[in-house]
Amino acid sequence: MFREVDASRLDEAPACQIEVDGHRVAAREGEPLAAALLKAAVTPMRHSVVSGAPRAPYCMMGVCFECLVEVDGVPNVQACMTLVRAGMQVRLQHGARQIGAPL
Amino acid sequence: MREYDVAIVGAGPAGMAAACQASALGLSVVLMDEQARAGGQIYRNVAAASRGRLDWLGQDYEHGRTLVDQLAAAPGVTHLVSTAVWDVSAALEISYLHGGQAAQCRARHLILATGAMERPSPLPGWTLPGVMNAGAAQIMMKVGGAVPEGRIVLVGGGPLLYLVAVQLLDAGAQVAALVETSPKGNRRHAMRHLVGALRAPGYLIKGMRLLARIRRAGVAHHFAESEVSIEGRERADAVVFAAGGKSHRIDADTVLLHHGVIPNVQLTRMLRLDHSWDLRQLAWRPDCDDYGRSSHEAISVTGDGAGIGGARAAECSGAIAALGAANRLGVLTDAALQAQAAPHFAAHRIQLSIRPFLDTLYQPPDWLLTPSDNTVVCRCEEVTAGQIRDMARLGCTGPNQTKFFSRSGMGPCQGRMCGVTVAQLIAQSRGVSIEAAGYYRIRPPLKPIPLAALASMDESSVSG
Numbered sequence: 146m147f148r149e150v151d152a153s154r155l156d157e158a159p160a161c162q163i164e165v166d167g168h169r170v171a172a173r174e175g176e177p178l179a180a181a182l183l184k185a186a187v188t189p190m191r192h193s194v195v196s197g198a199p200r201a202p203y204c205m206m207g208v209c210f211e212c213l214v215e216v217d218g219v220p221n222v223q224a225c226m227t228l229v230r231a232g233m234q235v236r237l238q239h240g241a242r243q244i245g246a247p248l
Numbered sequence: 249m250r251e252y253d254v255a256i257v258g259a260g261p262a263g264m265a266a267a268c269q270a271s272a273l274g275l276s277v278v279l280m281d282e283q284a285r286a287g288g289q290i291y292r293n294v295a296a297a298s299r300g301r302l303d304w305l306g307q308d309y310e311h312g313r314t315l316v317d318q319l320a321a322a323p324g325v326t327h328l329v330s331t332a333v334w335d336v337s338a339a340l341e342i343s344y345l346h347g348g349q350a351a352q353c354r355a356r357h358l359i360l361a362t363g364a365m366e367r368p369s370p371l372p373g374w375t376l377p378g379v380m381n382a383g384a385a386q387i388m389m390k391v392g393g394a395v396p397e398g399r400i401v402l403v404g405g406g407p408l409l410y411l412v413a414v415q416l417l418d419a420g421a422q423v424a425a426l427v428e429t430s431p432k433g434n435r436r437h438a439m440r441h442l443v444g445a446l447r448a449p450g451y452l453i454k455g456m457r458l459l460a461r462i463r464r465a466g467v468a469h470h471f472a473e474s475e476v477s478i479e480g481r482e483r484a485d486a487v488v489f490a491a492g493g494k495s496h497r498i499d500a501d502t503v504l505l506h507h508g509v510i511p512n513v514q515l516t517r518m519l520r521l522d523h524s525w526d527l528r529q530l531a532w533r534p535d536c537d538d539y540g541r542s543s544h545e546a547i548s549v550t551g552d553g554a555g556i557g558g559a560r561a562a563e564c565s566g567a568i569a570a571l572g573a574a575n576r577l578g579v580l581t582d583a584a585l586q587a588q589a590a591p592h593f594a595a596h597r598i599q600l601s602i603r604p605f606l607d608t609l610y611q612p613p614d615w616l617l618t619p620s621d622n623t624v625v626c627r628c629e630e631v632t633a634g635q636i637r638d639m640a641r642l643g644c645t646g647p648n649q650t651k652f653f654s655r656s657g658m659g660p661c662q663g664r665m666c667g668v669t670v671a672q673l674i675a676q677s678r679g680v681s682i683e684a685a686g687y688y689r690i691r692p693p694l695k696p697i698p699l700a701a702l703a704s705m706d707e708s709s710v711s712g
Binding site: 146147148149150151175176177180181183184188189190193194195196198199200201202203204205206207208209210211213219221225226228 | 282284289300304365366374375376377378379380381383384387388389391392393394395396397419420421482483502512627628629630659660661664665695696698
């Protein structure tokens with residue numbers, strides 16, 4: 146969905162790997178998680194809680210809350226405001242939470 | 249509890265300038281910001297950007313380096329990064345979240361520099377993956393060094409739309425079309441403000457250069473005469489509109505929306521400051537005097553959060569707000585205040601001279617301000633414009649009533665995405681002013697925070 150432009154011109158934060166729903170995904174340490182997920186074409190990034198409609202980041206600056214994911218067991222984290230750390234465990238959220246469902 | 253002379257929320261150009269000015273006057277300052285680095289959205293990540301990225305994104309972006317460097321050199325400034333303010337008490341006790349830990353500090357004066365957000369663009373299909381704000385795509389360039397793959401269609405109006413188009417072109421991205429939505433009639437009204445705009449001709453020259461670059465690149469340039477909609481099922485496929493008496497359907501992999509920026513009033517609303525509806529900028533703004541002093545004597549609002557003026561204007565107003573705060577705190581006499589603020593006021597006036605022209609030329613069309621019935625306005629709770637109109641007809645007088653009946657504004661974004669639209673829809677349906685319709689009652693926490701974080705409140709920061 147997004148591609149890095151001519152990387153030789155840019156400051157390259159160290160490459161690392163994170164896990165998204167159990168799959169390894171390449172990312173860069175310290176970049177916003179939402180940016181890493183967009184570059185890895187993780188789309189849709191979630192399904193809405195009311196109708197289950199597909200959604201993806203809209204604002205990238207912390208106001209729209211469309212990029213909510215689960216990070217290291219904590220649900221509803223804004224991926225655009227969370228910086229990538231190597232080995233981060235990300236799970237995508239689909240629809241509303243079920244009472245009694247495992248985290 | 250740690251106490252500071254001045255607490256500043258937001259480390260964009262206004263917040264950085266305010267911090268530097270307050271520090272120069274010998275005041276103790278805490279500067280709090282949600283991002284990991286100073287700069288705000290306009291200068292996002294500028295301190296970490298390589299030479300290559302600065303050359304790509306341009307001199308206006310690089311200017312942020314100067315401010316970030318000045319801030320780093322300012323003595324007596326505690327800069328709390330990655331810090332989310334979630335409450336402020338009447339005694340100016342500020343509750344914030346930092347590294348998953350809740351803490352508090354107290355300030356004698358509070359300066360809010362929470363900046364702007366892009367005006368939400370509620371049009372059919374705007375919730376589909378593949379659709380984002382043009383500013384969001386620019387943030388992807390600043391923080392991710394990345395551009396969208398495939399065909400990009402830009403929709404909306406305003407200088408940022410042109411700038412993003414050019415930055416995408418310079419990175420080799422495929423800009424398929426630019427669809428402007430500003431009504432044609434805007435141009436005639438804007439001409440009245442052209443002479444005033446010439447006081448700062450640099451902005452006009454930059455705009456013309458951007459347009460020339462877009463033209464040279466052969467980007468299809470349309471002027472929509474109807475509602476624009478985005479088609480697609482799982483993601484955006486195409487942009488559909490009428491122009492020149494014909495209907496158009498342009499294939500798109502990514503659609504970038506932009507209809508100007510509006511003050512982010514979430515914090516000023518939570519603090520119950522007085523606000524007015526700005527009829528030219530079509531947005532709420534907190535009522536402030538020339539020094540940014542709000543309806544609360546110990547709270548100032550500065551930069552784009554107090555009304556849109558742009559980054560350079562924000563820099564001037566940040567310094568002015570700090571001088572005003574110093575005067576209130578008794579470290580600057582009235583005479584010294586006037587003398588020191590004068591050059592900032594002069595620079596501020598010049599920076600603002602383009603605004604009446606831009607605000608008028610790029611006023612969004614009615615179909616965006618008060619969308620068609622089937623358009624989702626509350627993205628979180630999926631409430632449509634038609635549902636808001638129905639509730640207004642049934643007697644709901646303002647956004648707090650429609651929220652009660654439909655959950656519109658009750659989702660995780662806390663009304664940030666729908667508040668401005670819902671107020672306009674209710675005002676339209678009831679035939680009253682937008683001020684009469686009002687706004688959501690914003691309550692703490694300012695952002696959703698985990699209960700575990702609240703429970704972790706640092707006791708030492710609370711006692712005393």
